[in-house]
Amino acid sequence: MEDDGQEAERSLDSKDLQQQSKALDSLTDHVEDRQLDSKRVQQAMAYIAATADADRNAQRLREKELAAVKINPADVDVIASELELDRKVAERTLREHKGDAVAAIRSFLR
Numbered sequence: 001m002e003d004d005g006q007e008a009e010r011s012l013d014s015k016d017l018q019q020q021s022k023a024l025d026s027l028t029d030h031v032e033d034r035q036l037d038s039k040r041v042q043q044a045m046a047y048i049a050a051t052a053d054a055d056r057n058a059q060r061l062r063e064k065e066l067a068a069v070k071i072n073p074a075d076v077d078v079i080a081s082e083l084e085l086d087r088k089v090a091e092r093t094l095r096e097h098k099g100d101a102v103a104a105i106r107s108f109l110r
Contacts, residue, residue, distance in 0.1 A: 066095040075101040083108055 071094045079090040079101065090104075097103040 066092070069095045069098055071095060071099045072101070075099070075104075079104055 071091065075094055076087060076091045079085060079094060080087045083090070083105065085093075085108075093104045093107060094101060097107065
């Protein structure tokens with residue numbers, strides 16, 4: 001009967017070791033998942049930063065293009081007064097339509 005007691009004790013020890021092993025594995029799995037998640041977060045942050053830089057550069061180029069468009073100040077005055085707009089809005093719209101006053105006015109009427 002002592003053999004049965006020792007065998008039962010070994011079986012319990014074996015089960016304890018298996019449970020402890022599983023518990024340890026589950027802990028290390030979470031650490032690896034967190035490391036992977038932090039890498040993914042870093043990659044996402046780098047992508048967002050690169051996209052933001054590209055957007056800023058595109059916006060700068062667009063502003064340069066618009067600044068280069070020649071507009072008639074009288075057209076700005078007419079658009080601003082007739083449509084009751086701020087001069088800056090009227091000027092911007094006129095520049096976006098390459099100085100074409102009729103196209104700028106039509107854009108407001110759509």
